[in-house]
Every structure is written in structure tokens, then in C-alpha cells.
Amino acid sequence: MIRVALFEDxxxxxxxxxxxxxxxxxxxxxxxxANANDALKxxxxxxxxxxxxxxxxxxxxxxxxxxxxxxxxxxxQILMQTVFEDNARIFAAICAGASGYILKDASPERxxxxxxxxxxxxxxxxxxxxxxxxxxxxxxNTAAPKEEYHELSPTEQKVLGCLVRGLSYKLIADxxxxxxxxxxxxxxxxxxxxxxxxxxxxxxxALRQQLTSS
Amino acid sequence: xxxxxxxxxxxxxxxxxxxxxxxxxxxxSSKVSVSVGLKCGVLEDSEATLTLHSVQKIPFKKTxxxxxxxxxxxxxxxxxxxxxxxxxxxxxxxxxxxxxxxxTLYVIHxxxxxxxxxxxxxxxxxxxxxxxxxxxxxxxxxxxxxxxLYLRAVSTxxxxxxxxxxxxxxxxxxxxxxxxxWGIYFGFILLITLYNFFLWFVTRDSIYGHYSLYVLFFGxxxxxxxxxxxxxxxxxxxxxxxxxIFFLGLSGVFLTxxxxxxxxxxxxxxxxxxxxKTAAYVFAVGFTVCLFWYNFYINVVFITxxxxxVGIQCYSAIGLAWAGSKMAQxxxxxxxxxxxxxxxxxxxxxxxxxxxxxxxxxMAGSMFEIVLFSLALGYRLRSMQLEKxxxxxxxxxxxxxxxxxxxxxxxxxxxxxxxxxxxxxKKDPELAEMFGRISERSREAMRLVREAVWEIxxxxxxxxxxxxRMVTFAQDTFGxxxxxxELLIDDSLRHEQFPIDQRRNFFLIFKEAVNNxxxxxxxxxxxxxxxxxxxxxxxxxxxxxxxxxxxxATEGNGLxxxxxxxxxxxxxxxxxxxxxxxxxxxxxxxx
Numbered sequence: 001m002i003r004v005a006l007f008e009d010x011x012x013x014x015x016x017x018x019x020x021x022x023x024x025x026x027x028x029x030x031x032x033x034a035n036a037n038d039a040l041k042x043x044x045x046x047x048x049x050x051x052x053x054x055x056x057x058x059x060x061x062x063x064x065x066x067x068x069x070x071x072x073x074x075x076x077q078i079l080m081q082t083v084f085e086d087n088a089r090i091f092a093a094i095c096a097g098a099s100g101y102i103l104k105d106a107s108p109e110r111x112x113x114x115x116x117x118x119x120x121x122x123x124x125x126x127x128x129x130x131x132x133x134x135x136x137x138x139x140x141n142t143a144a145p146k147e148e149y150h151e152l153s154p155t156e157q158k159v160l161g162c163l164v165r166g167l168s169y170k171l172i173a174d175x176x177x178x179x180x181x182x183x184x185x186x187x188x189x190x191x192x193x194x195x196x197x198x199x200x201x202x203x204x205x206a207l208r209q210q211l212t213s214s
Numbered sequence: 215x216x217x218x219x220x221x222x223x224x225x226x227x228x229x230x231x232x233x234x235x236x237x238x239x240x241x242x243s244s245k246v247s248v249s250v251g252l253k254c255g256v257l258e259d260s261e262a263t264l265t266l267h268s269v270q271k272i273p274f275k276k277t278x279x280x281x282x283x284x285x286x287x288x289x290x291x292x293x294x295x296x297x298x299x300x301x302x303x304x305x306x307x308x309x310x311x312x313x314x315x316x317x318t319l320y321v322i323h324x325x326x327x328x329x330x331x332x333x334x335x336x337x338x339x340x341x342x343x344x345x346x347x348x349x350x351x352x353x354x355x356x357x358x359x360x361x362x363l364y365l366r367a368v369s370t371x372x373x374x375x376x377x378x379x380x381x382x383x384x385x386x387x388x389x390x391x392x393x394x395x396w397g398i399y400f401g402f403i404l405l406i407t408l409y410n411f412f413l414w415f416v417t418r419d420s421i422y423g424h425y426s427l428y429v430l431f432f433g434x435x436x437x438x439x440x441x442x443x444x445x446x447x448x449x450x451x452x453x454x455x456x457x458x459i460f461f462l463g464l465s466g467v468f469l470t471x472x473x474x475x476x477x478x479x480x481x482x483x484x485x486x487x488x489x490x491k492t493a494a495y496v497f498a499v500g501f502t503v504c505l506f507w508y509n510f511y512i513n514v515v516f517i518t519x520x521x522x523x524v525g526i527q528c529y530s531a532i533g534l535a536w537a538g539s540k541m542a543q544x545x546x547x548x549x550x551x552x553x554x555x556x557x558x559x560x561x562x563x564x565x566x567x568x569x570x571x572x573x574x575x576x577m578a579g580s581m582f583e584i585v586l587f588s589l590a591l592g593y594r595l596r597s598m599q600l601e602k603x604x605x606x607x608x609x610x611x612x613x614x615x616x617x618x619x620x621x622x623x624x625x626x627x628x629x630x631x632x633x634x635x636x637x638x639x640k641k642d643p644e645l646a647e648m649f650g651r652i653s654e655r656s657r658e659a660m661r662l663v664r665e666a667v668w669e670i671x672x673x674x675x676x677x678x679x680x681x682x683r684m685v686t687f688a689q690d691t692f693g694x695x696x697x698x699x700e701l702l703i704d705d706s707l708r709h710e711q712f713p714i715d716q717r718r719n720f721f722l723i724f725k726e727a728v729n730n731x732x733x734x735x736x737x738x739x740x741x742x743x744x745x746x747x748x749x750x751x752x753x754x755x756x757x758x759x760x761x762x763x764x765x766x767a768t769e770g771n772g773l774x775x776x777x778x779x780x781x782x783x784x785x786x787x788x789x790x791x792x793x794x795x796x797x798x799x800x801x802x803x804x805x
């Protein structure tokens with residue numbers, strides 16, 4: 001059973017989406033909330049596996065909420081919901097600790113798939129986001145002290161490179177001569193290293209600078 | 215001086231009785247210069263029949279102004295000066311008017327002609343004894359003897375005779391000082407011209423071009439008017455007499471255009487645009503005609519026309535300034551400075567007020583004007599920057615509102631109908647299909663909003679975002695059809711700056727190609743390759759679909775649009791298609 005918590009500020013959507021998730025086999029709604037102001041309390045009580053987080057909400061922003069949740073509950077996977085493919089914001093959310101995003105106009109089937117994918121470690125990265133992640137790893141290994149910094153392994157780098165080119169998991173698996181589930185495993189690791197690195201002081205500073213300048 | 219008094223004086227001068235005895239000027243050894251002033255007699259010969267012989271028998275009128283001035287006239291003017299030479303110094307007579315065509319000096323001693331010399335810009339400059347743009351006569355006078363000097367002068371321009379006797383050493387000091395002032399002035403003109411030219415070159419804002427040319431031609435006008443053209447460039451060629459009108463006309467045309475751009479008075483005075491442009495053309499025709507046909511009264515016509523133009527421009531500027539336009543106020547101040555100078559010089563030339571130092575009035579007036587105009591241009595630049603900033607803010611606001619409000623509403627609409635579709639699917643399949651259609655439509659609307667937000671959001675003016683947009687589009691379109699794809703995009707393209715319209719055309723071509731593959735090719739795999747090499751951008755889009763018959767497809771609209779877009783981009787479009795190898799589109803162009 002995957003336990004799901006939902007943060008969404010539009011009432012009808014919140015209700016219908018919870019109903020849909022509840023009716024899906026293998027998923028369990030633990031709660032649906034209009035804002036993330038009490039996110040930590042909610043996490044403590046609900047203990048979800050996956051959080052669906054609206055990127056823009058009244059009260060504290062989705063990105064801020066991701067950062068707080070991840071700091072206390074690193075094992076919770078967070079899926080961002082966004083109206084537009086706003087790359088800068090999505091990237092910021094991913095750096096803050098989100099493991100994927102979904103556009104709000106996606107079909108319910110796609111929504112449910114994404115929840116399941118994220119619970120397994122990470123949703124597929126779009127080429128644009130993958131590129132941002134890759135440049136971040138390339139540009140920031142000098143910014144952090146060695147002991148705090150988690151470098152990408154050569155295979156992970158290769159996988160990320162393939163994602164930048166827009167290749168599907170199947171083609172990535174072919175090209176790297178690994179299985180599809182291994183691709184998933186590497187992706188999960190990329191997300192993890194990104195989150196860990198982003199949490200270190202030096203990089204979060206550099207990241208903030210990068211975000212404000214873009 | 216009041217105009218009424220000036221006019222009164224002018225009439226008094228006309229009817230004044232001939233002087234009985236004329237004062238004598240003493241060129242003594244203690245003096246270095248003597249201004250002739252009122253100590254001369256004047257005779258205007260409108261028939262141009264008098265000779266040196268006959269003129270000696272006629273009484274001269276005593277001059278009423280310190281500078282004998284006949285304005286613009288076809289008459290011959292005679293001046294008579296009595297001189298007593300003392301001491302051993304060498305003396306010269308300067309006539310500070312380089313526009314005299316023909317001026318002859320006769321030196322009479324005891325009723326005999328002892329010396330004569332001819333000057334004026336009708337003669338080649340080489341004939342000048344003292345190499346300066348103004349006529350300077352050498353006076354070989356013997357000590358302790360009195361002479362009577364007669365000057366006979368003709369000019370198609372203003373016939374005025376500012377006369378001064380100079381001792382040799384002082385003359386050279388005086389000329390050097392004058393030329394220094396003129397050098398500074400022309401340096402100033404050149405500097406402003408070049409500065410505005412470079413501004414135009416960089417900004418391509420035509421107002422700087424017009425201003426630069428206006429200043430240049432106004433400088434050229436003075437260069438001609440004050441005899442520098444004669445001295446340094448064309449000597450006594452035909453162009454000499456008419457050159458100042460030619461350049462004044464040119465500068466007038468550019469001033470008019472400059473004013474039109476600067477004041478932009480069309481809204482308040484719609485008739486002005488037509489009038490000013492027409493006037494500019496009339497000016498243009500006028501000065502061209504002057505090159506072929508010229509007479510002294512052209513000057514009067516031109517001064518009048520220029521005064522009317524300045525008047526109208528001032529009138530429109532006053533209107534705008536009154537309405538609170540700061541730019542118009544500065545403009546008014548600037549053109550006011552020049553207008554005053556032009557008015558003074560015009561009255562001096564017409565002989566209404568004393569004619570001394572006329573060149574410095576124009577010089578100072580135009581310098582004030584140019585400095586004030588430069589200030590006004592700076593102010594204009596600043597207000598344009600502010601306006602741009604404001605527009606940017608509005609764009610920001612619009613795109614944020616579109617993004618947040620409209621986007622959020624549309625996405626909730628999509629989501630609501632999608633969720634309802636899923637909920638009702640089993641109970642009422644027909645209604646479920648309706649919901650499906652609603653979500654499809656709102657998704658489409660969402661896509662349009664996303665494009666619109668992208669277009670107006672100023673942050674997307676950088677090409678980094680632009681390349682990402684291509685990637686996202688390919689991902690969305692191919693992803694929706696389960697087409698495997700591969701993007702190979704040169705990273706250096708992200709730093710490329712494209713003009714916006716070029717970027718739009720390019721993106722539209724890209725979109726259409728990607729859409730065609732997704733909808734029609736039946737491909738399972740697509741490749742996008744985009745690179746820049748040696749300044750040439752190359753886009754390659756290929757698929758493994760079933761291809762199409764290019765000859766047949768050329769008839770249709772799809773390919774025509776493609777070609778049209780490629781043409782407006784200045785790009786070369788190559789198409790290859792076959793059932794075996796699929797379709798390949800290659801687009802090469804220079805950014």
C-alpha cells in the first residue's frame with residue numbers, strides 16, 4: 001500500500017483527486033490539505049510514502065514545504081504538481097528534494113502512474129531538467145568540500161547524458177548496456193545525490209545564486 | 215534695441231542731409247588700431263553708373279551707424295574716408311565682411327590717384343595680399359600727408375562695411391585671435407556631429423542621424439558664410455556666393471526632420487506633419503535651384519522662410535510645452551537661443567540695428583542651442599529608457615497574471631473534467647466522452663496560454679530558454695505519440711542571440727516539422743540535430759517513417775508554408791523523403 005498525502009489549494013480538485021487516488025488499488029489517501037503551513041505536523045501524523053505537492057500555494061510555497069519535509073523525513077518521496085512547465089521552478093523544487101513533477105492537465109491515469117513511479121525512487125526527468133541537473137553536478141564539484149560532496153558515477157553521468165538527449169528508458173538501457181530497472185536505480189541515485197548535495201551549505205548557497213540570477 | 219527705434223533710426227538715416235565737412239582720421243604712431251565708425255561718408259549708387267572721377271564731385275552722406283550697412287542690395291556702395299598718416303608704422307584697412315564680391319580701394323592724394331587695390335571673393339584667393347578670408351588692404355601711405363580713401367563695394371550678399379585700420383603687428387594678433395575662436399567653434403561642431411553620428415551608428419535611432427547632419431550642415435553654413443570655404447576650399451568659384459544658402463537649406467531640412475521626430479507633435483497638431491514635410495521639400499528644392507540661379511534677394515527670401523519655419527516650430531513647441539511636455543520645453547529653450555541669434559543677425563544684415571560682431575552672435579546662439587539640444591536628447595533617451603522599463607513591467611505583470619490565474623483556471627478545468635470522466639466512465643460512457651472532449655479543448659487552450667506567456671515574458675528573451683522550449687515541445691509532441699526521439703543540440707547555441715522575429719520563424723519551422731512527424735509520418739523514431747559551425751546554423755530533423763512524395767506534396771499548402779518561412783528566415787531548406795529511409799529536413803542559415 002502506498003500512502004499518499006495531497007497538498008492542493010483548489011477545493012474541487014482536491015476532493016476529486018483524493019477520490020480518484022482512493023479508488024485506485026494499491027494507493028491510500030492519508031489526507032488532503034489546502035496549504036502546507038502545518039506540513040511537518042501532517043507528516044508526523046499521516047506518515048505518507050508519497051506527497052503530491054502543488055508548486056504554488058497560498059501560505060508557504062510548495063518548494064519551501066519540500067525543503068522542510070525533506071529535512072525531517074528524507075525517506076518521503078515528493079511529486080510536484082505544476083500548471084506550466086516552468087523549468088526554473090521545477091528545477092528549484094527538485095533541488096529542494098522533490099523526486100519528479102507532473103503537469104496539472106495530465107490525465108488521472110498518468111497521475112496514478114507518476115505516484116507509483118515516484119514511490120519507487122524517482123519519476124523520469126525531462127531533457128531540460130536533466131540538463132540543468134547535469135550542469136549543476138559539473139559546475140559545483142568545485143564549490144563544495146570533497147567530503148561533503150557526492151559525485152556522480154560514470155554510469156550515472158552517462159544515464160543523465162542520455163536523458164538530456166531525450167532518450168527513453170529502453171534506449172538508455174540499450175545504449176548503456178544495462179537493464180531498464182537498473183536505469184531506474186541509477187535515476188533514483190541521481191535524485192538522492194542531488195538532494196544531498198543541495199542540502200550542503202556551500203551548494204545551496206551557489207544554487208540560490210543560480211536561481212536568483214536565472 | 216527696440217525695433218521701432220531701429221526702424222526710426224533707419225528712416226532718419228535715409229533722409230539725413232549730406233554732411234558738410236567730414237572728419238579726418240589720424241593714423242598716429244601711438245595708436246595700434248582705429249575703428250572708422252561714424253567718421254566716413256557713404257554714397258549708394260543704385261544705377262551703378264558712378265566712376266571714381268564722378269564720385270569725387272558728389273557730396274557723401276554722413277553715416278548714421280558705426281558700420282555702413284546697405285543690407286541686401288544690387289546697388290554699388292561708395293565710402294569715403296579722410297586720413298592723416300603720422301609716424302612710421304605700416305597700416306592696413308580691414309573690412310570685416312568676407313561676403314563682399316568686389317571691393318576696390320582708391321587712395322587719392324592732392325586730387326591724384328596714388329594707389330589702388332582690388333579685393334573681394336570675386337577674385338581668386340591667391341590675389342589677396344594678406345592671406346585671410348576677409349579683405350584687408352595694404353596702405354602704402356607717406357608720413358605727415360593726408361589722403362582721401364574711396365571704397366567701391368558690390369555684393370550679392372549683405373553689403374555692410376565694418377571698417378578698421380590696423381597697425382601691422384596688431385593686425386596679425388587680431389587675426390590669430392579671431393581664427394582661434396573660430397577653430398574652437400568648428401571643433402565643437404565637429405565633435406557634436408561625430409558624437410551624434412556614433413550614437414546613431416550604435417542605436418540606429420534616426421533622430422541622432424538627423425541631428426548630426428543638422429549640426430554638420432549648420433556648421434558648414436557658417437563655414438561658407440564667414441569665408442572659410444572661400445579661403446580653404448573653393449576660392450572664387452561659382453559655388454562661393456550660393457554655398458551658404460545651400461547648406462542653410464540642407465540644415466533646415468534636417469532640423470525639420472529632427473524636430474518632427476523629437477517633438478512628435480502629430481497628435482496635437484496633425485496638420486503640422488504635412489506642412490513641415492512639405493516645407494522641408496520646398497527648402498530642398500529651393501536650395502537646389504539656388505545652385506543654378508542666384509540673386510541677392512534670395513537671401514531675403516531665405517531669411518523670411520527660415521523665420522517662418524522657426525516660428526511654426528516654436529509655435530508647436532510652445533503648445534506642447536504648455537501641455538507639460540518637458541522635452542518640448544527643452545526644445546523651446548534650445549531653438550529659442552538660436553532664434554534670438556538669428557533674429558539679431560537678420561536685423562543686423564538688414565541694417566535695422568548696428569551690425570557689429572554679428573558673427574559672434576550666431577556663434578554663441580548656435581552653441582547654446584546645440585548644448586541645450588544635447589541636453590534635450592539626453593532627457594529623451596532617459597524617458598525612453600523609463601518607458602521601456604515600464605513596458606517590461608507591464609509585460610511581466612501580464613504574463614504573471616496569465617500564468618497564475620488563467621493557467622490555474624484552465625488546468626483545474628482540465629483536471630476536473632478528467633477526474634469526472636474517470637469517475638463516470640462505467641455509469642455513463644457518453645457523458646464521459648463529453649468530459650473527455652472538454653478536457654481536450656481546455657488542454658489546447660492551456661497550450662495556447664503557455665505559448666502566449668512564453669512570448670510576452672521578458673525573461674524568455676534569452677535564448678537559453680528558447681532552446682529549452684524547442685526541447686520541451688519535441689518531448690511533449692513525440693512523447694504523446696510514443697515516438698522515441700533523440701536530441702543532439704550544440705550547447706554553444708544557448709549563448710546565441712537571435713533577433714526575435716528570426717527566432718519565431720525558426721521555432722515555427724521546427725514546430726511544423728515535429729508536428730508533421732508526429733501526425734503523418736508513422737515513424738517510431740525521430741532525431742533532432744542542431745548545431746552551429748563557422749557561423750552557420752544547421753538544423754536536421756529526420757524520422758524513420760514511411761516518407762512522402764515530395765513532388766506531389768509541393769502542390770499542397772504545407773510545404774509552401776514551410777518554404778515561405780524558410781525564405782523569410784533567409785535559410786536554405788533541403789527535403790529528402792523515401793519510403794525506405796523516412797524523411798529528412800535540413801535547414802541551414804546564418805543568424
